[in-house]
Each structure stands twice: as C-alpha cells, then as structure tokens.
Amino acid sequence: MVPQIRWSHSHSGGYVFHNPGHYDVQPAYKSDGWNTDPWTLVEDAQGRLLGRGSTDDKAPVISWLFVIEAHQKLGLDFPVNLKMCFEGMEESGSEGLDDIIHQEAKAYFKDVDCVCISDNYWLGTNKPCLTYGLRGVSYFHLKVTGPGKDLHSGVFGGTVHEPMTDLIHLMGKLVTPDGKILVPGIMDDVAPVTEAENSLYQGLDFTLNDIYGATESKTTIFDTEREVLMARWRFPSLSLHGVEGAFYNPGDKTVIPAKVIGKFSIRSVPNQEPEKITQLVKDHINAEFAKLNSKNTIDIACSHGGKCWVADVNHWNFVAAANAVQRVFNAKPDYTREGGSIPVTLTFQDALQKNVLLLPMGRSDDGAHSTNEKIDKFNFIEGIKLLSTYLHEVSAQS
Amino acid sequence: MVPQIRWSHSHSGGYVFHNPGHYDVQPAYKSDGWNTDPWTLVEDAQGRLLGRGSTDDKAPVISWLFVIEAHQKLGLDFPVNLKMCFEGMEESGSEGLDDIIHQEAKAYFKDVDCVCISDNYWLGTNKPCLTYGLRGVSYFHLKVTGPGKDLHSGVFGGTVHEPMTDLIHLMGKLVTPDGKILVPGIMDDVAPVTEAENSLYQGLDFTLNDIYGATESKTTIFDTEREVLMARWRFPSLSLHGVEGAFYNPGDKTVIPAKVIGKFSIRSVPNQEPEKITQLVKDHINAEFAKLNSKNTIDIACSHGGKCWVADVNHWNFVAAANAVQRVFNAKPDYTREGGSIPVTLTFQDALQKNVLLLPMGRSDDGAHSTNEKIDKFNFIEGIKLLSTYLHEVSAQS
Numbered sequence A, B: 001m002v003p004q005i006r007w008s009h010s011h012s013g014g015y016v017f018h019n020p021g022h023y024d025v026q027p028a029y030k031s032d033g034w035n036t037d038p039w040t041l042v043e044d045a046q047g048r049l050l051g052r053g054s055t056d057d058k059a060p061v062i063s064w065l066f067v068i069e070a071h072q073k074l075g076l077d078f079p080v081n082l083k084m085c086f087e088g089m090e091e092s093g094s095e096g097l098d099d100i101i102h103q104e105a106k107a108y109f110k111d112v113d114c115v116c117i118s119d120n121y122w123l124g125t126n127k128p129c130l131t132y133g134l135r136g137v138s139y140f141h142l143k144v145t146g147p148g149k150d151l152h153s154g155v156f157g158g159t160v161h162e163p164m165t166d167l168i169h170l171m172g173k174l175v176t177p178d179g180k181i182l183v184p185g186i187m188d189d190v191a192p193v194t195e196a197e198n199s200l201y202q203g204l205d206f207t208l209n210d211i212y213g214a215t216e217s218k219t220t221i222f223d224t225e226r227e228v229l230m231a232r233w234r235f236p237s238l239s240l241h242g243v244e245g246a247f248y249n250p251g252d253k254t255v256i257p258a259k260v261i262g263k264f265s266i267r268s269v270p271n272q273e274p275e276k277i278t279q280l281v282k283d284h285i286n287a288e289f290a291k292l293n294s295k296n297t298i299d300i301a302c303s304h305g306g307k308c309w310v311a312d313v314n315h316w317n318f319v320a321a322a323n324a325v326q327r328v329f330n331a332k333p334d335y336t337r338e339g340g341s342i343p344v345t346l347t348f349q350d351a352l353q354k355n356v357l358l359l360p361m362g363r364s365d366d367g368a369h370s371t372n373e374k375i376d377k378f379n380f381i382e383g384i385k386l387l388s389t390y391l392h393e394v395s396a397q398s
C-alpha cells in the first residue's frame, strides 16, 4: 500500500526530506459531465491539462520525479536526501497508512528532518501559497430512543414523548443560525489571534466573490474576507448534518420514528483537544436533555475525533519555501490554512515530530474530485521549478 | 371502482341505510412473518380466523350480506332499505371515490337517511364501541434553501448560514417535548370539553398498560387513561416526521446540505379548520424565521389538509346502535374516537349531510395491516347479530 522509491544518491550532511503523495484517484465517468474522456490526458486551447487525477495528485507526485530526473540529466548534485512515500489508497481512507507510518517512524523515516506534502491547492487562482494549518473534526451521533417501534402519528401523536421532538430540541441547543457554538466552554481553548497571525491575513488572494462563487449563493455569515477566512481556518464551527431513522423521502409520511440519531460535527482548532470537546458536548447534551423532562433516553457518542494541526511558519522549512516562491514567481506566498482535515499531515507530524509544510501546486478552481479536473500547464511547469528551487533553498539554510 | 349491490326489496316508509365497506386488502407475504398462509382462511385452536383481510374489512363487508341472507332464509321482513357501496381501492388511497360520492350524492345516494361504516376496531379487546370522532390532519413541508449546492463542512463550516441549522431552530419552535403546540392561536378553536363529553370517558375498556403495550414503552406524556385518550382523540397534536435533503444514512458524512425540507403534521379536532391551521403555521414560521436573521430563504406549504369529524352521539343512529349493543352483548358500548383519519367518513358526511356512525366489529389486537391478521369468531358471529339487531333498532326508532 505504500510503495517506496528510494533515491539512491546519499547526500552527506544535508537535510533529509520526506515527500508523500498519492497516485490513486477519485472515480470518474464521462457521463458524470466530463467534456473529454477523463482517463485520457487532454491539453485544451487555454493550456489546461484535463483528466482525472491531473491535479489530485498526479502532477505533484510526478513532479518530484521530474526534479530528480532534471538533476540527473543536468549532472547537478542533488541538494538533499529524499525519502518518498507514494500512497495508493488516499482516496479510499488511507487504510493501514497510519499504522505503517508509526511503525516505520524509527525505521524508514528515522532520519527525516522535515516533511513537504503537495496535495492541496492555492487559495485562489493567482498566487502560490504555503499552508500551515488544518482544522480537526469531531463527529457526533446523538441518539434518542423512545417507543419500542415506529408509531402512527394519528394514533399516538400527543400521547407519547416523541424522540424526534427531543432530538430537534437538543440539536437546536448546539449552534445558532449565525454559527455561534452553544456548547459551554467550547471556546475556552481556542488560541487568541496574535498580531503576527493577523498580518498573515493581509493581501490574500481571496475576495468575497470567491466564496459567493464557491457556495453559489450570498449566504455568508460575514461580510469581510478576513472574517470569512478566519471562520473557515482558525475558529471552530459546528454543522448539523442530518437525522438517521426519521422520514427522509419526498412526499408525506405520518410516522413517529421510534429511534432517531442526530449527526453533527465540530471543526476544531488549536488548542482544542478532541477528548475535551467530546466531554463538553456530552455534558452539555446531558444537561439540556435533563431540562426536557422526557421519558425517552439518549446516548451521545463521538464516532471520530481528529486533531487539528498548525505549523510554525517561521521554521526554516517554511522560510525555504517562501524564498523559493519569491525566486520562481517573484512574489510573496499567501500563508493559508484549510478548514478541512488532511489526516496524513497530522500522522506525519505526530509520528516524526518534524515540521510539516503543505506546498500546493494546483489552483483553487482545479476541480479535484469533480468533473473536468485540470491542472494548468503554467502551474505544472512552475510547480516543478518551485519544488526544485525549494530543495535548494532548504539546502542553503542548513 | 365502486361496485353497487342493491337490495331489491323496497321497504316502504322506513329509513334508508348506506353501508360502505371495502373488499380490497393490504399486501401480505408469508415471509413477512405469518404463521399460516395469509391467503387461506385458517381457524386456530383459540377460535381466531386468521388471514389477510379477515378483520380489515372482509368480515364486516360479508356480514351485511349474511344479515340479508338470514332475513331471506327466515322469511323475515327486512327492517330498512339498504344501499351498499363496496370499495375496491380503499387500501390504495380510494382514488376517484370522493368524486363519485359527490357526483352520486343527489342520485344513487339521494334518499339515504344515515350511514354506518364498519371499518375500525374496538378500543380494547373486551367491549364493543361506537365511534363518533376522527382527528383531521394537516401535513406541512418547511423548506430552507441556502447555498446553490451541497457544501463540505470542513471548507464552509462557520462561514455560511447553514439551511439545516435554520430548519432545526424552526422545527424546535413548533412543539415542546411534552406535546404542547407552540403555534400561537392554534388552540383557540379547540372545542372545550363539556360535562356530557367528559362522562363518555368513564369506564372505557382501556388501561395505561394498553398504551404501554401498543408503544412497547412507558414513554407516555400523561399518567391517566382519560388524559391519554383525550390527547389522542380530542386535542390537536404536532409530530415532527423527518428531514428531506439532509444526511440520513448510518455512518458519518460531513455535508452541509444546500436545501432541506422539514416534514411535520398537525392532527386537528373540532372546531379547527385546515385553512386557518395553515395560516397560523405560516405566520408563526415566517415570524420565527425573521428572528433568525439568516440569509437563507424559506418556503412553508401545506401538502394535505384533511378535516376532523365528529358525530352527535345522541342522534337516533347512535341510539339504535347502543340499544343493539345492549341486546346482543348485554352491555353499554364504549363511545370512542380515533386519533387518525378515515377520509371516506368525512366525504359521506360532507356529501350526504347525514349522521355517520362507525360501528366496528373487530378488536384492537386484530392486527389489520400487520402479520397474522385475525378476527375472533366470537366477534364475527356476534358482529353479524349486532348489525342485524342495529337495523331493527333503527326501524323501531322511526
């Protein structure tokens, strides 16, 4: 599952790099709405390379190999030692990957000095970025159990405590319509915004039109780019995803469901810990349920708790990458986070205890996982230069 | 769709009866859990007649024919004129029935003096009943629309007004966990409980254990039989049935649904009118939504509004039936209502403007629509006597 390509040249003294990526891709059918065969790489008139996996994650993966090949063909000394890890199950949950990383932490990965992953995207379409943070996610199942079987609302409506009513009331105590999380204590561990951090939000390649476009609506809670991005990147959020066990089809059905399970998740940020989040949520739900005076019973459980991640942007790994962006693009990079999680990032961080840099190659509009996925030839070519230059910049820092 | 069997003997002077019933049945497969072939009538050791449709509604329908046959064979004068209407699509929504009833109101049905329908059940298992009321039902779809497409909660959680959050808050404003409807004005038209009505709740064949058994739980809101039955029969209730468009499968999915539709219904009682209920619900939802300050949009619509029904238990039709119960069972009948709706009842009431009596034959545990549906031979035989005696009692009242 984790094929290894070892760079046979051993660089003495320099840093050892680890560059994971994945060669597996999402499914794709032309009938999904592709304009071209998704499994044939096509270059269109605007210089876009179209095909499934073009940007996620084949271009970055192959670029590392081009960097090596270029050094070989030019007879140049390779600036660092490289350890690669190409994954083939990233799009199917990376089964087994965590285990092998932890297992190899003191073996294959033992002399790694830093990690660089290229498997995310520029914030916009104009400017490279270095990504230094991800939110964690804790997923909850809130089960309310009442009658022993589903009931008919004609016969039993008004006579029993309906699990769905209890659940709706409890879910309504989790978050306000403007996104404020109602779980007491949940914000206590959220790191305050520092001046240095604030300055990273200046001049980002992002406008409100970007989020209007991405959501196909003007339903944003905030009216400034900074607030939108901070809400996405560095503050927690709580989303209500749905209800299992209730009526969900079109049309009318007069059922009183016997057991319903509300699904919601909390996106977490430094310095929140999943264990504490779970405890706060449980305490809150139990306290709110007690107020309902219901004869039903509840069960609240965290089905998945993934930690957030943040890296030190002043680490030499990030400094080298910023220098490389300056040299290749003649620009300062944006410093970005992502609202979602990329679990392998955290696994490498935890297992190797080294600085992890996310150095994306594609643009925000590349359409990873979507139809007509592409990478612009510009991003691909300049991206190869960036990766190569980055390795030389790192070497210069050592 | 409405086969007609006319009784050729024309009774001069007496009442004209209309006795609708249905000969179609629910589907049934032995694999559903039947102990015997559902399509073969089997009498078991306890004298129960097992088979699909045995109690719903074949025994009552055929009983009217046995009553006629008995009079013929005994050479007895038939006490009334009879107009029958046997339906064959009751279990599939009675398509077309309303139209034909209204169409024939001044034709086939024009000289009908009263209606007697035998298509419901005793309140318990020991005592016959006369049923004089049904609740109406108004079904609502509350749609909240936000982003143009489903979003990922990692990327967008915290940045947009989530339709699911708005919906949960609105649904939480509809009913309390102990069944109190929160729509302002909704109780204004509910008829007060009279002394006479109160007395009908004395000595009913119903205990709390019956509802514990039926719900397979002890999740009742009330602790007395009278309160339970009043909540089921003569007070409105509001049930939250589910959400269309949200995540409903087992497992975890981190989706922010773009559009969600909450489903709920209100069971209505005299003197509530569906049009007014709809208006009150719309006004309430719109007022509550305005408080949310959300950028999403809502749409609230009533997909079905069926009126409640109540009959005068002092009408000669009910008096005759009570006398018949006394003669056949040597007991006073229970006077019951049903929490659900039997739309044809209301249609006959509306179209013919005559007293409608529901005179059940089977017991509450007969399992209509369920596996191992049965009617007890006792109920069947005594039920035929009851129907016959009832016709003679009516004749005596004229």
Ligand SMILES: [Zn+2]
Residues within 6 Å of the ligand: A022, A056, A057, A090, A119
């Ligand atoms: Zn990827």
Ligand SMILES: [Zn+2]
Residues within 6 Å of the ligand: A056, A091, A368, A369
């Ligand atoms: Zn992917």
Ligand SMILES: [Zn+2]
Residues within 6 Å of the ligand: B022, B056, B057, B090, B119
């Ligand atoms: Zn029936």
Ligand SMILES: [Zn+2]
Residues within 6 Å of the ligand: B026, B056, B091, B368, B369
């Ligand atoms: Zn039926």
